[in-house]
Amino acid sequence: MLNEDLLAGDRRSGATHADDRQTFRVPPAPAVPPSEDAVTLLRDAILNKLAYALGRTPATARDRDWFAATALALRDRVVDACLASPAPAVPNKRVYYLSAEFLIGRLLSDMMGNLGLADTARAALAQLGVDLDAVAGAEPDAALGNGGLGRLAACFMESLASLAIPAYGYGIRYDHGLFRQLIEDGVQREVPETWLAEGNPWEFERPEAACSVGFGGEVAMTVQPDGSIRRVWRPAETVRAVPHDTTVLGWRAKHVNVLRLWQARAEEPVDLGRFNGGDHVGAVAERSRAEAISRVLYPSDSTPAGHELRLRQEFFFTSASLQDLVRRHVAERGDLRSLPDHAAIQLNDTHPAIAVPELMRLLVDEHGLSWEDAWHVTTHTLAYTNHTLLPEALETWPVELMERLLPRHMQIIYLINWMHLESLSKHGRVDAGSLAAVSLIDETHGKRVRMGHLAFLGARRVNGVSALHTELMRQTVFAPLHALDTDKIVNKTNGITFRRWLHNANPGLTRLAVEAVGARVLDDPGALDGLAAFAEDAGFQARYAAVRRGRKEALARVVKERTGIRLDPGALFDVQIKRIHEYKRQLLNILETVALYQAILAEPHRDWPARVKIFAGKAAPSYHQAKLIIRLASDVAKRVNADPAVAGRLTVAFVPNYSVSLAEAIIPAADLSEQISTAGLEASGTGNMKLALNGALTIGTLDGANIEIKEHVGDDNIFIFGLDAAGVQATKAEPGYAARAIAASPRLKAALDLIASGGFSPGEPDRFRPLLDEVTGPDRYLLTVDFDDYWRAQRAVDAAWRRPHGWWRAAILNTARTAWFSSDRTMREYAEDIWRVRVGPGA
Template sequence: MSKDVKDYLHLLDKPLDEFEAPGARNSTLGEDALWHVLYSLGQDNTYLNKRKAYWGLVLAVRDRMLEKWTAVQRKYYANDDKRLYYLSLEFLPGKFLRGNLLALGLENEAHEFLHEHDLSLDEIVDEECEPGLGNGGLGRLASCYMDSMATLGLPAYGYGIRYSYGLFRQEIRNGHQVEQPDNWLHEGSHWLIPRPHNLFPIRFYGTVNEWLDDDGMLRHDWRGGDLVMAMANDMYVPGYRNGHVNSIRLWEARPHKEFVLSSFNAGDYIGSVQEKISDENISMVLYPSDDAPEGKTLRLKQQYFFVAATMRDMVRRFKKLNKPWDQLPEKNVVQLNETHPAIAIPELMRMLLDEELLGWEEAWCICQKLFAYTNHTILPEALETWPVKLIERLLPRHMQIIYEINRRFLEEVRLHFRDEPELPSRVSLISAGPEQRVRMSHLAIVGSFSVNGVSSLHTQILKDRVFHDFIRIFPDRFNNKTNGITPRRWLRQCNVPLSWLLSEHLGCNWITDLTQLKKLRELVDDVEFRHDWEQCRLTNKKRLADYIEKVNGITVNPHSIFDVQVKRFHEYKRQLLNILHIISLYNNIRRNPDVKMQPCTFIFGGKAAPSYQMAKDIIYLINCVARRVNSDPHTRNFLKVIFLANYNVSLAQLLVPATDVSEQISTAGYEASGTGNMKFALNGALTIGTRDGANIEIGERVGDGNIYLFGLCEKEVLALRRRGYDPWEFYKNDSELREVLDMINSDQFTPGDSTAFSSIFNSLLTGGDPFMVLADYRAYVETHKRISHEYVDRDLWIKKSIMNTAGMGYFSSDRAVKEYIDGIWSLEPDV
């Protein structure tokens, strides 16, 4: 054995302050990267191409994060810290390299190293695959919060699933969305560290046996069924230049039995690995289709799989402390990010009752002090429920526990609300009807000590409508925590020109204290500062224009209004309202070719769920309109319509700094909060939006004159529904709108096929226009006219842009996490 290897083995037992991993103390980032190219990748490091440079840098950066993470973990135990477990079925962190370099203060070293090898950081970052660990706002929010938890030095862990494939990779073919596999791990990911020694068996199906303990207490034992192994993979989250590194633990499904030799020897080659394939499916795909029973079962398996492994991990750590069980909520808090992890409540009850042999009252008291629940939606279809029969079959012991939780809860309700015989059925964890279903939001509320909404309006709707009965039962349980975004990724990283300008005038503290941005109000009348601000915006718009030309083959004018709507496609988000307005603009320009009009570039992006046909039809309509508008010589100098395929975090980082007008136009009362609205406004875009979600709070902080709110408010939407909403009235009384709707109900955009968009036309008129697109159409059009008029006055527009950024300090995820700390988690920072 060589001396170097002996020394390395000897170092494994040294305390951290004496440990010197390769290059950690005495070598540069570049030297470490070269070391890893040779010794970790097994490749020649005398010549670097982009791929070798990327992987070498990844491993060198990871070394540094591992050292800091190890020190942090030791500190948690030494300080006997209370810890946070943040459970989320989605995380959308975006690419890692640039953000980790930024957080660790290694950007300059990386630039210098790459420059020496005739490479740039932009080139290297292009080599990175974006992790497919989420779908949309839920995952982006979770990642922002993890960044803030690390930056604030909190003892916190994220928990989720290590999906082999993301939601899907979106392609646009002949205007239609086509879903392709998102194989983000095709080259592996050194940002993830597998922990094969951290394996937990997770049971499905089986039977429940009853027995009496020595005290005559009835006990339960869940046996048999199928076992799947949950293997940990750790992904590290560095705080911003504070030496603190946290982790997100992502569970990967592994087979309990790798290979059945007897089947193989008998010639059953498929059968010999069938169990392996079936087990690994659990962590294969984010949100498998639930149209078929098998898909529903797989989704529930996913949810239980990751929370069961997480609860075991939490209990494992707690047992190291040798504390009594009633201290579990004193030393831990579990935040449920939506209802997907709510099955953790009966799972912990099962562990405490059946494995640790606690009594019901003691176990339930522990759970109610441990769990907190964040609600993100008021859409009925998104308030998750599961068939009782499915849970009984897949998780028989958990259904028994849910029945018992419900029985005891309803006894209390009947006792305290004797005069309301219908109340128990409304708040029951189990719905009545031909198919009984478990209401997961009710389970989360009853089993938690805190329930929060994510914007002021959303929380008020939860109190007034969605969970009104529960407010009366648990008056102190509900609270609001308005969402926030991390300024590190969503300003400092994605908008370098503006970040330089801000740091020049404000110093650098704004990166961790976003309230510093309010000082920009003192600069709004500075002519030179406004000029520099506009140049930053133009630089970003040119960068986006170059991308559009490269990817879509369309030349756009960077001096035009960049009007952007990028988000998941859903009828309530009303991309349809946007495209109807664009068609009306197109008609007006063709009728009046000499009219003076501010050129506009309308940009769309987002995915529709594979089974959501209406959303896919709207994507097709947008692309058909774009094809017509962009090729028409009468309009193409004034109007462009762009659909950017496969919207993700990386594309958002390109779009957000370049946007002039941010479209946040959901039907009032349907958007819980939104975080896209915050990202755009933080970077100086002006919002056109309904009085919905966090738009209201953004308006309060940037000033009424610096945001364009329009249309019906939430109470007016409800009132109009109660009176009887008739979309035909708007069709008959608005000739411009009628012309647009008649066009999409013809072959104007699909020559030879007059029925391509009949589903959209019928939904708006004969279908009753459920999201009131037509009711808000005229107000939306008139607001756009005002935007176009004010954009021409460059001084006015730039002042409004500055005032938007200046007012966005409140919407930092650092502020949001601090509110969770003070109001829910009761954690102490470790930095």
């Protein structure tokens, strides 16, 4: 079934970078080679687009031009299929997924794979003397996310389409996504990511569906003919939200959904009076202010202006999305009281939590519903996914800022809060402390609106993203609210789309799986379980290891080009790739690296297995500790890699500008997956799932989805260390735990001393003093306490690596037993338990 909205429009009566190109791998070819006619048709379509859409000839076309022409030709295939399909009925219910991030990366591989045209495209381009890998590598990454949150949203959108669940994704079309990371002498430097520099061939602009989003102003009261009071918000500023639609194609092209991203534009592009008066810069000031909203993903909020811009971004896309879906519902169904029957709105984290008062405003102020009816519609339509237990990541906004920027919404929030607290008082809950804990307004350090609490109250369901995370939500951040409604919080463990992270990212392993257990693995992730029967087979192990070797050789070429560092493909590739944050504990990994370096120097004749430590990830521009961690990793790499005493035994590489495409190069080449966050702080993780699916063994704490991975792959096929969440809390209650742990670990003390003495920063011994002060002082993330057990687990990895038969058996079992972590399974659970929407054609 094809989404009936793709071609309907409104129902009202990027430059690429050379160092990114080599990371692409096409999906596995179909069992039947493409016909000559199919190849010829696609070849001619590509030439047509090259000439008439881009104005190029084959002689003058660059790789980027060939990519755009190929993308446009494939996009036409989706449109043709929609036009050829019988006009479908309006779906009974749609899912609307609101997320500030959609880390979709490159789309050509998804489009070719889901259309079944990868082999056809390769042959068509080959006839033109063009290499598909070079063409695909010319596509810029759509870096519209910071990490797991945005990549999860992208995986969910692909699974929704593959399951034929009618859905819209709603977000922001950032001109510049997450910054491009340069590493200069170990220091991160941020430069703009220019993914739209040469346009985006995948999208359709929909100016006819634009809407206005207001800010500031005042709220007036008017008396209605029936004597009732109506409040009217009169914004001081309005910004135009223009949608750009990207098709989200499901597996085997059976269904298409839409990702609608909003671009901010000024209502008037220029003030002609000021311009003609000579104030040429001031004449476009309002335009610059408006368009700043969709300019950059996550602008720094370290200044008041940056803080306000973050709130403007969140309200902008949330309001535009709600206006859009409300307008669609009215056109199709009429009465907004039936919205919960035909729409499910999922809030991905607290960024769109302002949807609660905005939906109430639209229903009450714009469409005349009573407060009671509007609250029923809101609380039966919205659902909220929580992604963090970190207090600093649970958004709150100053009441003063909210009142100035969104005055009507602040009135609605106050009324929601008053009714909420009043109902508790009527039931005898009058203790001031208890009421303060569940209030939407936090008054402990100035008045602030608790957006997590707001989303909780306004949602029918609130879900965590792993079993541990969900239970900790009930026990910690939402404990007071959970006590009031013990059925509201449910668990929905995250998942990943196997089409992207196995079929496309690792075609060799996919072909091996198809040969072993049949082509059904392409349609049913559960069929991967059949690989377990081959785990002990020496011949199959050899083929599995050969696939890994090929990907390691490819990754070594990428790393050499980006960093100049040579990697030994025969070494164990030990990988930690994720956003740089203290709780993710890249620093623990670096400390173990330093200790291993010292141990090799102290015992040079010991049989140390060759190991390559690979780091990648970005630090937020204002997060100085995270930036220091990157510099330490780079400085450690510089000394270790230059020391002939450890040559061939230990190599360290920090690979810059982590992205979806770089992940697609690293993950299939990884032998060891570092998932070492402080227990109780990682909500779920999805990198752990991608790496395990591709056969990397996990070394990790009992945190997030690591626990469920352990349950599925088995205790013998994972390396677990460190305190669990309960142990972390107990240890934090004991004063002086860091000092005791360091005193009890000469190995850890020696590593810390080497860093403190300037061993990796000659001439500047205090360079890493802020990191050392944190570790040796409060040590909030318990690196010192977990270090020795981490060292033990790493030496267990060494021992396992020396036994190839056992290692490859465990790797194969990881691939076989991670089918449960498919985002298809996750979406089915959301559909059944949260959205109450049917899966499949006719939904």
